[in-house]
Amino acid sequence: MPRVTVHRKAHFNAAHRLYRKDWSDDKNFEVFNKCSNQYFHGHNYELIVSLTGEISPETGYVYDLGVLRNLIKDEIEEAFDHKNLNIEVPEFKDLIPTAENISVVIYNKLRVHIPEDLDIKITLYETPRNFVSYSGE
Amino acid sequence: MPRVTVHRKAHFNAAHRLYRKDWSDDKNFEVFNKCSNQYFHGHNYELIVSLTGEISPETGYVYDLGVLRNLIKDEIEEAFDHKNLNIEVPEFKDLIPTAENISVVIYNKLRVHIPEDLDIKITLYETPRNFVSYSGE
Amino acid sequence: MPRVTVHRKAHFNAAHRLYRKDWSDDKNFEVFNKCSNQYFHGHNYELIVSLTGEISPETGYVYDLGVLRNLIKDEIEEAFDHKNLNIEVPEFKDLIPTAENISVVIYNKLRVHIPEDLDIKITLYETPRNFVSYSGE
Amino acid sequence: MPRVTVHRKAHFNAAHRLYRKDWSDDKNFEVFNKCSNQYFHGHNYELIVSLTGEISPETGYVYDLGVLRNLIKDEIEEAFDHKNLNIEVPEFKDLIPTAENISVVIYNKLRVHIPEDLDIKITLYETPRNFVSYSGE
Amino acid sequence: MPRVTVHRKAHFNAAHRLYRKDWSDDKNFEVFNKCSNQYFHGHNYELIVSLTGEISPETGYVYDLGVLRNLIKDEIEEAFDHKNLNIEVPEFKDLIPTAENISVVIYNKLRVHIPEDLDIKITLYETPRNFVSYSGE
Amino acid sequence: MPRVTVHRKAHFNAAHRLYRKDWSDDKNFEVFNKCSNQYFHGHNYELIVSLTGEISPETGYVYDLGVLRNLIKDEIEEAFDHKNLNIEVPEFKDLIPTAENISVVIYNKLRVHIPEDLDIKITLYETPRNFVSYSGE
Numbered sequence A, B, C, D, E, F: 001m002p003r004v005t006v007h008r009k010a011h012f013n014a015a016h017r018l019y020r021k022d023w024s025d026d027k028n029f030e031v032f033n034k035c036s037n038q039y040f041h042g043h044n045y046e047l048i049v050s051l052t053g054e055i056s057p058e059t060g061y062v063y064d065l066g067v068l069r070n071l072i073k074d075e076i077e078e079a080f081d082h083k084n085l086n087i088e089v090p091e092f093k094d095l096i097p098t099a100e101n102i103s104v105v106i107y108n109k110l111r112v113h114i115p116e117d118l119d120i121k122i123t124l125y126e127t128p129r130n131f132v133s134y135s136g137e
Helices: A025-036 A065-080 A099-111 B025-036 B065-080 B099-111 C025-036 C065-080 C099-111 D025-036 D065-080 D099-111 E025-036 E065-080 E099-111 F025-036 F065-080 F099-111
Strands: A003-016 A041-054 A119-125 A130-134 B003-016 B041-054 B119-125 B130-134 C003-016 C041-054 C119-125 C130-134 D003-016 D041-054 D119-125 D130-134 E003-016 E041-054 E119-125 E130-134 F003-016 F041-054 F119-125 F130-134
Touching: A003 A065, A003 B099, A041 A065, A041 A099, A065 A099, A099 A119, A099 A130, A099 F003, B003 B065, B003 F099, B041 B065, B041 B099, B065 B099, B099 B119, B099 B130, C003 C065, C003 D099, C041 C065, C041 C099, C065 C099, C099 C119, C099 C130, C099 E003, D003 D065, D003 E099, D041 D065, D041 D099, D065 D099, D099 D119, D099 D130, E003 E065, E003 F041, E041 E065, E041 E099, E041 F003, E065 E099, E099 E119, E099 E130, F003 F065, F041 F065, F041 F099, F065 F099, F099 F119, F099 F130
Parallel strands: A041 D041, B041 C041, E041 F041
Antiparallel strands: A003 A041, A003 B130, A003 D041, A041 A119, A041 D003, A119 A130, A130 F003, B003 B041, B003 C041, B003 F130, B041 B119, B041 C003, B119 B130, C003 C041, C003 D130, C041 C119, C119 C130, C130 E003, D003 D041, D003 E130, D041 D119, D119 D130, E003 E041, E041 E119, E119 E130, F003 F041, F041 F119, F119 F130
């Protein structure tokens, strides 16, 4: 059967700051500039989850996008939406919530729920002009 | 010469339903939910056709995008636009018109018209949040 | 208090055809062209509902957009999404489902649920290039 | 001379929460739901500033959009970008930073810098699906 | 009958420069900055033409958008697309091709072809961040 | 460390024509059609620069997108924005400024400034419907 990639777009809003506890405020500002603001700033994150695999001859689906929508809602939106990533999301207790790291965390959270024969790719827009993608490599 | 991918975006509107004749209505609804509605629903499909190959030193083109626009118009828009995919498009007589299957049909319809040394990739948006891509694998 | 307009964007997919029962098929095709196709075609309708009124000094809201989202879901998406407008939506039994008429129907369906001191405007995209707007005039 | 509206789009990211100090946490949650999260959340705000006036016969401009870009940068982006609206922006010390109120604050901040014979309209996207507009009425 | 606005989006690419023959090059640069570049620069102009009038009870249309698409093609795209506005478009022989002036020229070119009982509004994007609108006032 | 791709979107406007000096005007028109117009036309080019590499455990960045933004500004926008590509950009003295060739020139201009262990991909939109991508192959 043909191998096709199916994509589902989702959305969450969150506050964050880029900051290392083991650096001084000056060092944090030098590296992360205004993104290190102690009072936080925030983003509308646009998320695309892409799954690659063979079309099922029974349903014509690679993966039911309604199921994927609900999985993203339960695993990602519930955990991240309207949250402060640094304070309220355990994965970022000791990990700087850059878009790069967020995309890896999202990948890992979804990987355990998606059949192994499907490849996963995460694309995450932090702003309309800055975005990242990660495929588990 | 450098290998570059050129992309052309197109558009068609169509009605469809997801439905297997050999399943009961209940089974169809269980699997395809409201997408199985017997009276059909429809979409504005956004299509991106991508061709990868070497730049021609003579023209600076990989493939003339005006020619590609006309090819998409003749082969895809003429066949699919303002049509009922299940009833009026022969390729879906015994094939469920999921976005996955539509992308494979489009790939196959274009493949015979595009020089063999060019790779083809199809990206098809069924809605702004649900889309698929297929590269002939 | 300042008068502000709040806007909420929503989405539904539907099938339709433009067709008058009291005209011949030829006359329908002459006026509505391929939009009169007897087997229907369809669209991803993008809907923007805009409400204008004074900011509440208590909440800083003109109207709670979460409430508006649910109202659009209950009154419009439930009635139109994944439906055949001609066959399954009673308002179009004797009314051609052009984008113009759909926008008026949506306005009227929402008007009874929105406080009278708020003005309503409907914007409805039938395709990314064709859209309409209606303010109850 | 013809009266034309010129529009300039800009962007800022900020954290906020919807919260009244004189209400209990429960009351805040009841009214503002997850938007009242004590640890804040955030948005990519997209801002459109629109000025309406006569075309200058000398320059063909209503207002130089390069000047408007810099004015938005100095007055709005400097004040709001990568900031916590509740804590760091004085206008919201006693004003809930709803999109409605933010649009009024932006209008007032720009009004004093724009010639009086030009009308101003503010459009502010809090998310791609929720936005507001204000014209000083 | 309800008054509705119908909108049609179109597109053309053109070169231009902002420049007055009766000013020195220095004066032109002072006012128009890099937009005065003697070798021209260019844009993808996105055009929205909006017509407001009563819905026809016969067709459910305010104005057939297929007819409007062809009118825009014949009157605007033919005249402007892939052209140098300063050199090849007679209306700009003595008129600076700012977005403001282009929108007025488009309005006037279409006004003579549109029934008098329909209001016209022109929206013209020079870039995704700079745009203008004109309603004949 | 995980390998992630970071993307930065930028923008420039330019005039160009597709034209070979060693061909007759007729031959140029035959191949390049209205794109060969001797008086030039122009585009709003949207540029996406993508860099792939390992996340730095120190900063959580693959590459600082603020640094990338400035690099694009200095190397690409300064050279191309509001310019006539054929006349004012030396790389196109003997190279037809098709989107394909522009993407290769941009790749080469950036390659020397980006660390060798990062892969680069260029995506260049000439119009919203025509775009190209190049990865140095």
